[in-house]
Amino acid sequence: MQAIQTVTVGSGGAASITFSSIPATFTDLVLVISSRLTLGATSSSLGVFLNTAASDTSYRVLRGNGSNVASETNSGQQDFYVGETAASSATASTFGSTQVTIPNYLGSQQKSMSADQVMENNATTAFQTISAGLCTKTAAVTSLTVRGFAGSSGNLVEHSSATLYGILAGSDGTTTVT
Amino acid sequence: MPTPTYIPLQTITLGSAASSVTFASIPATYRDLVLVINGAMPTSGGEVYARLNSDSGSNYSAVRMTGNGSSSSSAALTSNRLGFFYTTGSELANVIVSLMDYSATDKHKTTLSRGSQAAGRGVAAWGSRWANADAVTTIAIYHEGGDYPSGVTFSLYAIEA
Numbered sequence: 001m002q003a004i005q006t007v008t009v010g011s012g013g014a015a016s017i018t019f020s021s022i023p024a025t026f027t028d029l030v031l032v033i034s035s036r037l038t039l040g041a042t043s044s045s046l047g048v049f050l051n052t053a054a055s056d057t058s059y060r061v062l063r064g065n066g067s068n069v070a071s072e073t074n075s076g077q078q079d080f081y082v083g084e085t086a087a088s089s090a091t092a093s094t095f096g097s098t099q100v101t102i103p104n105y106l107g108s109q110q111k112s113m114s115a116d117q118v119m120e121n122n123a124t125t126a127f128q129t130i131s132a133g134l135c136t137k138t139a140a141v142t143s144l145t146v147r148g149f150a151g152s153s154g155n156l157v158e159h160s161s162a163t164l165y166g167i168l169a170g171s172d173g174t175t176t177v178t
Numbered sequence: 179m180p181t182p183t184y185i186p187l188q189t190i191t192l193g194s195a196a197s198s199v200t201f202a203s204i205p206a207t208y209r210d211l212v213l214v215i216n217g218a219m220p221t222s223g224g225e226v227y228a229r230l231n232s233d234s235g236s237n238y239s240a241v242r243m244t245g246n247g248s249s250s251s252s253a254a255l256t257s258n259r260l261g262f263f264y265t266t267g268s269e270l271a272n273v274i275v276s277l278m279d280y281s282a283t284d285k286h287k288t289t290l291s292r293g294s295q296a297a298g299r300g301v302a303a304w305g306s307r308w309a310n311a312d313a314v315t316t317i318a319i320y321h322e323g324g325d326y327p328s329g330v331t332f333s334l335y336a337i338e339a
Binding site for chain 2: 112
C-alpha cells in the first residue's frame with residue numbers, strides 16, 4: 001500500500017477535498033479521512049463521490065449511535081454515504097475517522113465500495129457506521145471528492161484531512177492460485 | 179523506516195466460472211494476510227466462505243452483524259467452514275478479510291471480514307475463528323450458491339509486523 005496524496009484543510013475550512021489525476025497504476029484505492037463538519041448539530045453526514053457528481057450512487061448502511069442500531073438504504077444519490085461524523089455541537093476538537101475501500105477502481109464494471117466510520121464525541125452519543133456503496137459509473141476512477149453529504153451537510157473544518165492510498169495486486173513468485 | 183503493508187502474494191481474475199479459488203504455498207514469513215474479493219456473485223446467493231488447510235471439519239465459529247437496508251441482525255454460529263459474508267443475487271460485492279497471525283503455531287486463527295453488496299444483501303461485519311493452531315498454508319474460497327462468475331477477482335496480500 002502506497003500513499004498517493006494527503007490533503008489537510010487549512011484555516012477557514014473547505015467545502016470539499018478532491019483528489020484528481022489519480023494514477024492508473026494500482027489495483028485498489030483506500031481513502032482514510034479525519035473529518036469534522038460545520039453543520040449546527042452533534043453529527044453530520046459525510047459523503048464521497050467518484051469522478052463527477054451525478055445521481056448514480058446507492059448504498060446500504062448499518063449504524064449504531066451508542067444506544068440503538070439501525071439499517072437504511074438509499075439510491076439515486078450523488079454521494080456514497082460513508083457515515084456520521086462530528087459536527088459543530090460535538091465535543092470540541094473531536095473528529096470522525098473513516099476508511100473507504102474501492103476495489104478495481106480502473107475496471108469497466110460498476111464500482112462497489114465499502115466504508116467503516118466512527119465518530120468521536122467523548123459523550124454517550126457517537127455514531128459507528130459500516131456502509132456498502134455502489135456507483136453505476138463504469139469509467140475508471142480518476143478523481144475522488146470528500147464533502148458533507150451531497151454538499152448540504154456542512155463544510156469541512158480546519159485540520160480535517162484525507163489520505164489516499166493505492167494497493168497493487170501481484171505475485172510473490174511463491175504463493176500459487178488456482 | 180515504514181513497515182511494508184499489503185505485499186502482493188497472488189491475484190486472479192476468473193476467466194470463466196469457477197467453484198473455488200485456492201491460494202496455496204503461502205509463505206510463513208509474514209504476520210497477517212488480507213484477502214480482497216470483488217465482482218458479481220452467484221445468482222442463487224449464499225455464503226462466501228473459506229476452508230483453511232483443507233479442513234472441512236466442524237472447527238469454525240463466527241459472530242456477525244448485518245444490515246440489509248431496513249433491518250439489522252446479529253448471530254453466532256458454528257460451522258464446517260470459515261464464513262465471511264452472505265450475498266443475495268448476482269449484484270457486485272466486495273469482501274475484505276483480515277487473517278491475523280496466520281503463521282503462528284500457538285493460537286487459533288481469527289478473521290475479521292467486511293462484506294458490502296449495496297444492491298443486494300447489504301452490509302456486514304463478521305468475526306470468525308478456526309479452532310486450529312497450525313500455520314495457514316492454504317486458503318480455498320467457495321460460495322454456497324455455486325460457481326463464482328467470470329470476472330471476479332481474488333487478491334491475497336501479506337502484512338509484516
